[in-house]
Amino acid sequence: MSVEIPILSDVVMIFGLSSAVIIASHRFKIPPVIGFLLTGVLAGPFGLGLVGAKHEVEIFAEIGVILLLFVIGMELSLDELQRLRKPVFIGGAAQVLLTVAVFELPFMVFGVGLGKAVFIGFLAALSSTAIVLKLLAEKAQLGAPHGRISLGMLIFQDVAVVPMMLLVPLLAGVGGNPWVSLGEMGLKAALVGVVLLVAARKFIPRVLEAVIRTRSRELFLMTTLGLCFAIALLTSSVGLSLSLGAFLAGLIMSESEYSHSALEGVLPFRDVFTSVFFVSIGMLLDPAFVVMHLPQVLGLTVAILVLKAALAAVAGRLLGYPWHVAILGGLCLCQIGEFSFVLAGVGMGSNLLTDTEYQYFLAVAIMTMAVTPFLIAAVPAISERLVRLMPPGLKAAPPREAEAEMSDHLVIAGFGLGGHHLARAAKAAGIRYVILEMNPDTVRRERAKGEPILYGDASQAAVLEHINVAKARILAVVISDPAAIGRIVATAKAHNPALHIVVRTRFVAEIEPLMQLGAEEVVAEEYETSVEMFIRVLSTYLVPKADIERFVREIRAEGYGMLRRSMLNTADACSMGGACSSFGATVLAVTPGAFVEGKSLGQSHLRKEHGLTVVAVQRDGKTFLNPGAEWMFEAGDRAHVFGEQNVISDKAVLFLGHGDGAGTGPEEA
Numbered sequence: 001m002s003v004e005i006p007i008l009s010d011v012v013m014i015f016g017l018s019s020a021v022i023i024a025s026h027r028f029k030i031p032p033v034i035g036f037l038l039t040g041v042l043a044g045p046f047g048l049g050l051v052g053a054k055h056e057v058e059i060f061a062e063i064g065v066i067l068l069l070f071v072i073g074m075e076l077s078l079d080e081l082q083r084l085r086k087p088v089f090i091g092g093a094a095q096v097l098l099t100v101a102v103f104e105l106p107f108m109v110f111g112v113g114l115g116k117a118v119f120i121g122f123l124a125a126l127s128s129t130a131i132v133l134k135l136l137a138e139k140a141q142l143g144a145p146h147g148r149i150s151l152g153m154l155i156f157q158d159v160a161v162v163p164m165m166l167l168v169p170l171l172a173g174v175g176g177n178p179w180v181s182l183g184e185m186g187l188k189a190a191l192v193g194v195v196l197l198v199a200a201r202k203f204i205p206r207v208l209e210a211v212i213r214t215r216s217r218e219l220f221l222m223t224t225l226g227l228c229f230a231i232a233l234l235t236s237s238v239g240l241s242l243s244l245g246a247f248l249a250g251l252i253m254s255e256s257e258y259s260h261s262a263l264e265g266v267l268p269f270r271d272v273f274t275s276v277f278f279v280s281i282g283m284l285l286d287p288a289f290v291v292m293h294l295p296q297v298l299g300l301t302v303a304i305l306v307l308k309a310a311l312a313a314v315a316g317r318l319l320g321y322p323w324h325v326a327i328l329g330g331l332c333l334c335q336i337g338e339f340s341f342v343l344a345g346v347g348m349g350s351n352l353l354t355d356t357e358y359q360y361f362l363a364v365a366i367m368t369m370a371v372t373p374f375l376i377a378a379v380p381a382i383s384e385r386l387v388r389l390m391p392p393g394l395k396a397a398p399p400r401e402a403e404a405e406m407s408d409h410l411v412i413a414g415f416g417l418g419g420h421h422l423a424r425a426a427k428a429a430g431i432r433y434v435i436l437e438m439n440p441d442t443v444r445r446e447r448a449k450g451e452p453i454l455y456g457d458a459s460q461a462a463v464l465e466h467i468n469v470a471k472a473r474i475l476a477v478v479i480s481d482p483a484a485i486g487r488i489v490a491t492a493k494a495h496n497p498a499l500h501i502v503v504r505t506r507f508v509a510e511i512e513p514l515m516q517l518g519a520e521e522v523v524a525e526e527y528e529t530s531v532e533m534f535i536r537v538l539s540t541y542l543v544p545k546a547d548i549e550r551f552v553r554e555i556r557a558e559g560y561g562m563l564r565r566s567m568l569n570t571a572d573a574c575s576m577g578g579a580c581s582s583f584g585a586t587v588l589a590v591t592p593g594a595f596v597e598g599k600s601l602g603q604s605h606l607r608k609e610h611g612l613t614v615v616a617v618q619r620d621g622k623t624f625l626n627p628g629a630e631w632m633f634e635a636g637d638r639a640h641v642f643g644e645q646n647v648i649s650d651k652a653v654l655f656l657g658h659g660d661g662a663g664t665g666p667e668e669a
Contacts, residue, residue: 010053014279017043017050031373033131036275037366040282047287061280064273065338066246068130069158070228071270072137073250074263084152086319086441091149092156095315095333099125102311115171119352122164123344123361124304126337127312128369129154129243130274135376136332143416143480145438146379149316149329158244161339165346166239172350188238196231200252208258220258221265227253228266243339281338285366289359300360301367309334320440322457328379335372336365380483407471409433413458413488414479415442415451418504422476423451434467438479459487461495470496477503477519482510486517493518546653553649585615586648590637593657602629610654611647616640 018039025035043050051057100121107117132150133142141147204227211223228249235245253259290297309330316326344361347353353361410426410433412419419435426433435453437443443455456463458477469475475492477485482505489501501519505511511522531552538548590597596604606612616625618638624631633639639655641648 007053007056010051010057013050014039014043014057014276018275018279031135031377032275033135033278033373034370036278037282037370040279041285041287042282043279044283044285046285047283051283057276057280057283060273061277062242064270064275064277065130065243066228066232067266067270068134068274068277069243069247070232070250070253071263071266072129072133073247073252074254074259074266083441084148084155087149087152088155091315091319092153092160094318095153095312096125096157096160098311098314099308102307115173116352119168119171119347122167123336123340123347124308126157126161126340126343127154127308127333128335128337128372129158130277130338131335131369131372132332132376134274135373139376139379141376141379141481144484145321145325145481146316146328146332147480148439149312149319149321149326150332153312153315153329153333155247157337158247158339159240161343162240162244164343168343168346168350168352172347172352184239189240192235192238192240195234196248196252200255204252205256208256212258217265220261224253224262224265225269277338281341281366281369284341284362286359286362290363293360293363297360297363297367300364301371304336304364305334305368305371320455321438325438325457328382331375331379331382332372334375335368336361340365406432406434406468408473409468409471411436411458411467411469411472411475411492413475413477415439415446415453416478416480418478419476422478436463436467459484459491461491464492464495469499472496472499475499475501477501480506482506486514489514489517489519546656550649550652553652554646585640585642587618588639588641588648588652588655590633590635590639590655591657592635594633594635595654596633597635597657599633600629601627601631601633604633604654606641606651606654610651611643612651612654613642614639615642 018036021039021042022032022035024030025032025038041047045051100118103121103124104114104117107120108114112120132154136142136147136150142151207223207227211220228246231249231252232242232245235248236242253262256262309327311330312333313323313326313330316329317323319326321329340361344353344358348358410431412422412426412433412435415423415435415437419437423433423435433452435446435451436456436458437446437453438455438457440455443453446453454467456466458464469492475488477488479485479488485503485505489503492499492501500521502521502523503514503519504523504525505514506525508524508527511524514522535548535552538551539545596606601614606614614627614631616623617627617631617633617640618624619634619636635657643651
């Protein structure tokens with residue numbers, strides 16, 4: 001006897017139709033989000049009517065949003081949220097208030113009541129957390145300035161949904177006193193905050209530690225999801241949104257040393273349920289209504305996209321970001337959000353929207369969502385065009401402190417974690433440096449600590465001229481915006497063709513385009529991660545440190561070269577073992593006890609017997625070019641050596657003392 005599960009046929013229909021539509025979308029290069037929206041339109045009651053369990057699908061969609069916010073919280077941290085306080089509270093409040101004010105005005109002019117006009121402003125003020133953060137994360141733009149603006153404002157919007165919903169009865173002229181409800185909600189929220197803070201520090205770490213000791217992956221995943229939904233349920237019970245609770249749960253989890261394992265387990269669930277969310281949104285749309293009112297729908301869609309982008313850009317500008325960065329943030333936030341659908345449903349129940357107005361809202365909101373992936377995909381190109389076309393008065397102002405006297409200095413573009421480490425190393429080595437940063441809060445904070453940091457956009461010629469990039473030796477680019485990195489490299493190279501540019505990027509595929517723009521060295525995070533992995537593996541097997549370091553030098557010298565050569569399809573000769581040799585230069589420090597210490601350049605036979613050419617030596621802050629055969633090496637010398645990369649790697653031990661893992665002579669090298 002078979003038992004039929006009513007919703008199972010709907011789930012099969014959604015997944016099957018989604019697969020077919022996404023395959024077609026991939027072939028025509030249409031973003032997956034649009035494919036899921038189309039799936040909902042086709043399967044919904046206004047399309048083919050293939051799905052009947054609409055309420056159950058909406059529950060799945062809500063779970064998807066909860067998991068999405070949980071993952072976003074885990075990928076952040078409390079420290080990062082602290083740094084985002086200005087984009088959240090100042091930028092977010094400005095964006096919401098400006099949008100509500102601007103959108104309510106035309107409706108009041110046409111005779112719509114104040115309550116209804118404000119409610120329409122509420123609907124327009126919210127953007128799609130699910131779409132924007134998912135797309136920005138996929139394109140590695142969450143850490144870029146416009147990504148930080150978007151994230152901060154979206155967090156504020158998610159919080160603002162709650163008072164908006166409580167104000168609906170007041171706007172409709174029904175119900176009790178909403179201000180009392182707001183006060184009660186504030187007290188409950190404060191109590192929940194205290195409970196969560198205590199749990200995050202006392203209770204949750206002990207629970208996770210006990211679970212980890214069982215070594216049960218299933219138990220760990222169940223506990224992680226249980227914490228997520230429990231905290232979401234707790235916040236929901238006091239009138240806050242489920243998604244806000246999930247975000248707070250993710251933040252708590254991010255402070256745990258087990259957050260990476262939790263993230264790995266939750267990601268597949270997030271992807272499945274957020275896909276169902278987009279399907280559920282598509283199911284609300286009536287295609288016949290859109291066709292009948294196409295001119296009005298298109299006009300409203302364009303108006304909303306333009307107005308929302310402009311108002312969010314103004315809010316971004318209030319945070320101190322330059323106009324072109326603020327406009328990019330505005331483009332990311334110009335759609336209608338998923339919580340607007342929830343708010344619209346409440347408004348329908350309070351007679352703030354008619355059936356026709358609700359269909360207009362659905363059509364316009366879904367069309368703005370459908371356009372968003374294309375806008376975010378075009379952000380790099382739009383950014384580049386804005387920088388070129390924008391009048392000088394609207395660009396980021398050059399730093400006030402002109403560094404016209406600097407020379408032979410290091411320029412650091414970006415002051416995140418990588419910039420911090422680089423500045424610290426430069427300071428320890430006595431290298432003069434100057435930092436360019438686009439986040440005004442970071443500039444103020446670090447300048448107070450004594451860092452030589454300036455507010456400015458490193459892709460602008462005027463900014464580079466103020467820091468005298470024409471006489472700089474090295475430019476290190478450590479920012480997270482791929483489009484901005486390319487502009488910085490091209491602009492800096494145009495001002496100083498001899499400038500040595502080192503760039504950090506995320507993916508190996510970005511190495512060659514940046515090299516073509518003029519970067520001398522590009523460090524790909526995914527490649528360096530693999531290097532770090534085998535270092536730890538070899539160390540665990542007790543491979544000698546000197547052997548590991550020599551292998552790392554060989555891999556970096558040959559690996560990056562092989563990566564670039566494979567992309568160019570050149571026919572460089574390689575040995576049967578796959579090691580491709582190439583010429584290069586490096587600096588080797590002479591340490592006490594080294595083979596060359598106390599020997600002259602002629603006595604060491606570096607060129608004749610070992611294939612190394614010493615082109616310069618640094619000693620006591622002075623550089624001696626082309627030293628002669630009588631030059632005597634001393635400990636502390638820094639020799640600039642030229643030769644084949646594999647030879648340099650093998651013979652580097654000649655400059656190392658016994659305590660550095662070297663042998664006693666060249667025969668051991």
